[in-house]
Amino acid sequence: MELVAIFVTAILINNFVLRYFLGICPFLGVSKKIDSAISMGLAVTFVMTITAAVSWVINHWILIPLKLDYLQIVSFILVIASLVQLVEMFIRKISPPLYEALGIYLPLITTNCAIFFLALMASLRDYSFLESVIFGVGSGLGFTLAIILMAAIREQLDLADVPEALKGAGIALIVAGIMALAFLGFSGMIK
Amino acid sequence: MEVLWSVITMGALGFLFSFGLVIAYRKLRVHEDPKIEKVAEILPQANCGACGYAGCRAFAEAVVKGETTPNGCPVGDADVVKQIAETLGVSAAEVVKKVARLHCRGTHEAAKNRGVYIGISTCGAAHLIGGNKQCSYGCLHFGDCARTCPFDAIYMSEEGLPIVIEDKCTACGKCVEACPRNLFELHPVSQGIIVFCRSKDRGPVSRKVCKNACIACGICSRACPEAIVIENNLAIITDYKKIDPEKIPEVEKCPTDSIGRLKKEDEG
Structure with a gap:
């Protein structure tokens, strides 16, 4: 039950993008088309899941026994950077068009604060290994959900009559704000 | 002592991850002919499609594969053709002119x-x-x-x-x-x-x-x-x-x- 609560909370209630405003960069950058938004979401989910697992292992097996907690930040960044490299190689191998579409945002996952926040949060909240992984999957799916919704809205927006001054990033930020308000509605779901 | 431990830990972690990346790179490396990149750089980057390919990069791939000749780019001048021919290691004369x-x-x-x-x-x-x-x-x-x-x-x-x-x-x-x-x-x-x-x-x-x-x-x-x-x-x-x-x-x-x-x- 605890696991389900963590999972649902990560996706809906404490959605990284819409509640904590983390990972806004790819959220706005790659949300012009649903296809690339899905891929970006899945890439982030993958990186988050593996990061959650690996950073837990490093934290609990290496850093805490050696009393090197203060190295958490550096070692988590190491984990994230390596994983992003891996994902980048993988995507480039299996789908060059997707690699082109994701562009600069793919290596930028490295500096995506959402993933770093995930690793730090899992350690702060003292999650067990399983909880960490569930937390990672949930957060990744939450990001994916948010970016896909955003892309769907923005695809419709292309056809809409948007005032000149608000075209592009302006209307996108307004949409993101309204989505964040809507997601606040989930906040009472799990106590 | 603690300094030593932290250095060793970070060094070991770094080594571990880089080792993993090296293996992954071996497996996942995209075998792309480096000539494609070079030829693409020489081209005018107008992406006009006049050569019949979808942009300069696609043309570069075709040239390297031998599907077309270096002079297939109508926009590039004689200099471009010469450079491409040199990159590919064929003198311009060897190409059926x-x-x-x-x-x-x-x-x-x-x-x-x-x-x-x-x-x-x-x-x-x-x-x-x-x-x-x-x-x-x-x-x-x-x-x-x-x-x-x-x-x-x-x-x-x-x-x-x-x-x-x-x-x-x-x-x-x-x-x-x-x-x-x-x-x-x-x-x-x-x-x-x-x-x-x-x-x-x-x-x-x-x-x-x-x-x-x-x-x-x-x-x-x-x-x-x-x-x-x-x-x-x-x-x-x-x-x-x-x-x-x-x-x-x-x-x-x-x-x-x-x-x-x-x-x-x-x-x-």
Whole structure:
């Protein structure tokens, strides 16, 4: 039950993008088309899941026994950077068009604060290994959900009559704000 | 002591991850020919698609694979072609070089005028009203091809015909499109024999309007029947490869000089 609560909370209630405003960069950058938004979401989910697992292992097996907690930040960044490299190689191998579409945002996952926040949060909240992984999957799916919704809205927006001054990033930020308000509605779901 | 531990830990972690990445790189490396990148950099990056490929990068891939030749980019000038050829390790000469050839020998002297043309002096305009020459198939002498050539490889000779400078011609095909009478064709530079006429008039008619017109006498086709036929009052080479070099002198007995090898004055 605890696991389900963590999972649902990560996706809906404490959605990284819409509640904590983390990972806004790819959220706005790659949300012009649903296809690339899905891929970006899945890439982030993958990186988050593996990061959650690996950073837990490093934290609990290496850093805490050696009393090197203060190295958490550096070692988590190491984990994230390596994983992003891996994902980048993988995507480039299996789908060059997707690699082109994701562009600069793919290596930028490295500096995506959402993933770093995930690793730090899992350690702060003292999650067990399983909880960490569930937390990672949930957060990744939450990001994916948010970016896909955003892309769907923005695809419709292309056809809409948007005032000149608000075209592009302006209307996108307004949409993101309204989505964040809507997601606040989930906040009472799990106590 | 603690400093030591932290250094060792971080070093070990870093080593571990980099080792993992090295293995992953070995497995997942994209085997892309580095030449593609180099060729793409040389190209003009206009992504105009005039080469028939989807942008400069696609063209670069095709060139490296050998699907097309370095001179396939109509936008790039002679320098670009040369650089690509160097990158690929073929000298520009090894690539089957093609050049544009004019299929007409109707000089001012040879082809008779129909009247005095005082309109807009372009071939396109002159062609609209039937041209200034009695021959309705031949060169109009206004040099649309020379003006359109992006490489300055064509100039108009004093006799009135465009001369293609072989060294500068990249066979981009602009002149083929520009000529309203379709007198240009791209041929391999080593091509021996060409028909220098496009007139489909009957022999007596074409003889009257131009000294160098094909009169469909059939001397060439009898000399080399496997490669040359007479069709619509015009000698046509059906297969350039089948022409036996020994028969070229026979073919060149053409009474009007409308088939044969290039002459000195045809070359730039």
